[in-house]
Amino acid sequence: MHKFVYHDNVAKPIAHMQMMGSASHTYGNALAFIQKWLVDVFPENLFKTFHVNSKIAHRQLRSTKHEYLKKEKPMMVLSPRIDLDDERFLQGTPIIENRSLTYNNFGMENLQPFFVDHKNHVAIKYQLNRTVMFVDVILIFSTLMQQLNYANYFMNSVPQNIPFTLQTFFESYLSQQTMEAVSKLSGVPLFDSNGCTKQFLNYMNSHSTCPVTYKMQGSTQTHEFYRYYPVSIDTLIQNISNDQGERVGQVMDSYQLTFTIRMEFYSTGFYYLYAEKDELESLPRFDVEEGSVLIPVYTDVLLKKDMQLDPGWVFYNRVTCSADKPYDVIDIKPLIDDHIWSAIKLHLDNGIPLIELIQIRIRKQGEEIFIKEDFDIDFEEMQIQLFNKDFGYYTYAIMICINAEYLNELTMSINDLK
Numbered sequence: 001m002h003k004f005v006y007h008d009n010v011a012k013p014i015a016h017m018q019m020m021g022s023a024s025h026t027y028g029n030a031l032a033f034i035q036k037w038l039v040d041v042f043p044e045n046l047f048k049t050f051h052v053n054s055k056i057a058h059r060q061l062r063s064t065k066h067e068y069l070k071k072e073k074p075m076m077v078l079s080p081r082i083d084l085d086d087e088r089f090l091q092g093t094p095i096i097e098n099r100s101l102t103y104n105n106f107g108m109e110n111l112q113p114f115f116v117d118h119k120n121h122v123a124i125k126y127q128l129n130r131t132v133m134f135v136d137v138i139l140i141f142s143t144l145m146q147q148l149n150y151a152n153y154f155m156n157s158v159p160q161n162i163p164f165t166l167q168t169f170f171e172s173y174l175s176q177q178t179m180e181a182v183s184k185l186s187g188v189p190l191f192d193s194n195g196c197t198k199q200f201l202n203y204m205n206s207h208s209t210c211p212v213t214y215k216m217q218g219s220t221q222t223h224e225f226y227r228y229y230p231v232s233i234d235t236l237i238q239n240i241s242n243d244q245g246e247r248v249g250q251v252m253d254s255y256q257l258t259f260t261i262r263m264e265f266y267s268t269g270f271y272y273l274y275a276e277k278d279e280l281e282s283l284p285r286f287d288v289e290e291g292s293v294l295i296p297v298y299t300d301v302l303l304k305k306d307m308q309l310d311p312g313w314v315f316y317n318r319v320t321c322s323a324d325k326p327y328d329v330i331d332i333k334p335l336i337d338d339h340i341w342s343a344i345k346l347h348l349d350n351g352i353p354l355i356e357l358i359q360i361r362i363r364k365q366g367e368e369i370f371i372k373e374d375f376d377i378d379f380e381e382m383q384i385q386l387f388n389k390d391f392g393y394y395t396y397a398i399m400i401c402i403n404a405e406y407l408n409e410l411t412m413s414i415n416d417l418k
């Protein structure tokens with residue numbers, strides 16, 4: 001979809017192209033967050049089974065009521081519902097809604113800034129939305145006393161029927177077409193000759209108001225870019241109830257605790273790509289990307305301690321990924337540029353330990369996991385082997401740190417610059 005806006009105060013006419021965001025990615029973000037939050041409310045490792053019970057849910061997370069009876073308990077079942085007509089904050093205002101079919105020629109003041117490159121005359125803005133999502137929750141226990149104990153535990157742990165706020169971060173999907181368009185307009189390649197995204201990510205983050213993050217799938221090796229932004233979720237827990245159990249054969253062993261969570265938060269509508277009119281007209285038409293499933297993807301929060309590194313070390317790169325199959329393999333070559341890869345190869349060829357050059361840490365659903373126990377790294381192939389028996393629910397955050405001081409000294413030594 002093309003719409004153009006002209007400005008007389010520049011040498012060349014500036015126009016904009018309208019691009020659809022991905023609502024399903026946002027709903028998946030919210031669903032994964034509230035699931036993680038619920039898990040953390042209860043004692044550690046309480047739940048043995050997780051399901052998202054929805055026709056739009058991930059194929060690996062589907063289930064039916066009959067299947068619940070066969071799964072290991074306690075279990076957590078989530079049923080997301082999207083309400084497009086529920087009353088929300090700032091409803092009817094141009095801050096969160098498009099109130100007309102046309103826009104003025106002075107920069108569309110109701111849009112939010114995101115990315116601007118003055119040198120190449122490229123910018124991206126977005127329309128703010130306000131989203132309401134309901135999640136019906138079913139907690140299933142094996143005994144009546146277990147159900148009653150954890151009902152009492154939950155009701156004393158979190159507010160009931162009283163609004164409260166949860167703080168987190170979401171990632172708004174930036175389509176491949178959008179990133180390819182920015183790459184063409186700026187002249188910065190999306191991937192270098194070795195398939196590394198580092199240069200393009202550096203370019204995006206040096207011109208944006210919030211971080212641009214990168215996500216890979218496991219064995220499928222798909223690549224996705226996101227706008228990482230803070231979110232305050234207005235939350236309401238209501239309609240708590242328990243049943244008297246369900247009979248399986250001659251035994252009562254399925255006791256449910258149910259409640260509904262209402263979540264209201266800011267989200268993203270259309271993105272608008274600004275550039276010189278002639279340049280935009282040469283780009284292909286932007287498509288609306290569709291998906292048949294809603295996939296819960298947890299957005300890992302970058303912590304303060306992630307940046308508290310030993311002297312000489314720098315935070316080099318970060319990516320999130322999901323496993324596509326058990327014991328999946330993640331290719332991390334796209335995260336390492338030629339300079340770093342040459343140093344790694346030098347260490348490998350000469351049998352020098354890499355511990356002084358590079359460190360890789362991984363968090364699974366926000367919790368740190370450990371090498372040799374939960375994963376292993378093959379630096380020869382630049383691959384991470386996950387020791388995951390299941391998949392489809394967990395999101396992994398991979399963080400790479402480099403000893404810049406050591407790398408610089410190594411480079412000077414190799415080139416006889418001392």
